[in-house]
Amino acid sequence: MKKALAFLTASIMALGSLPFLSAGAEDAFAPGDVDMDGVLTGHDAALVSRHLAYGDNNLSEEQLKLADYNGDGVVDQTDVEAIHENEVWKLSDVDMDNDIDLDDAMAILQEYSYAVVGRIAGNLPPENAFTDVQKNLADVGGIHATPTEPTMDQAIVCQRVFTMESAGYCYAEIYPVVDGQPCYFFYNPYE
Template sequence: MKMRKGISAVLAGVMALAALPVSAMSASAEGAYALGDVDMDGYITGHDAAMVTRALYVDNSALNDEQLKLADVNGDGVVDQSDADWIHENETYALGVMCERDQQSGVELCSISLYYQSWYVAETGAGYSVELTEDSYPETTAELDDMLVNGKMPKVIFNLLDADGNGVLDINDIFVSTLSLGLRGCGYQSTIYFAENRYDLGENALNLPDYITACGVIEIGGNRKEFSY
């Protein structure tokens, strides 16, 4: 009798999984991840969208086979802009947002992000190791600080700080994040991104002539010229 009940429970579980839509998950050697969770940290975030557009516009070999499967959210066998757009529209956490409280208040990548990027770069640059953990997304920055004190950082936070989407957190991420913050601060752009349809803050997404003209000054070879705008 017990054996029958056990078999019935297993069959019920198999039938329940079979009833899930094909797009619900992708199996991998490391476990099952939701489609769109390209970085496989358990969340669909702005970093996943950043990774996809970086692969589309910067390095078409950036994603491995498993990541390509997770990035193909519409299941058409091709990873393209429509997949990146869907991931961005359905992201749970925005790029650079460090805690649930700020996410709910609509804060985008900001000076708080710069602080944590700088902390990580300084910590690792000084030779200290930072353990990336599977801890959940923190409710507050105070909760995150408690983890950092112990040399630990949730993998999802590390990913959200990787502004250019290349899987490395370094001075380049600090640079592009600072530039994004400055351009928004002076009213030149209203979003954190440098270009339409780009969800990574890659340097090659910058249209430097436009920015130079907007700022009104350019200096090349020691010759300084002002523009009217």
């Protein structure tokens, strides 16, 4: 019995030290899926773009590996452009209908309101909860490396972007341009 236990302990320790276990976990995410929510979106482009422009969104080592979309060992604007070109949903398109409009701003605002009510009541209604993909899409500034509850600021920025695009404002007036590089997160005047 003692021998069997020792063998079991040794086996478990050996399993824990096997390198393929951790490699398998990393392989779960496709290149470019930096926020690790299972789908390539505008938020992945926003995270990498923000990292390059300001470096203030605390991407983990694993996320930086995923940010190297073309696998050339460097995270740069080429990766941002490629992720942006291949994104399935645009940043802030939280209802995922391929259009950024007032509906998205209202959805973010509603989710924010429910989250606040949920916090007060200690019970967030699950039927109104955003998925992680939606929470990530609401992160218009590309600041949050992990899914977070939507804020009122995000709703206002989303509405502002929709209004400016409708009014014909140019790219650089809506998106930041840092060191001559176009960015893929939204400028947030409330930050």
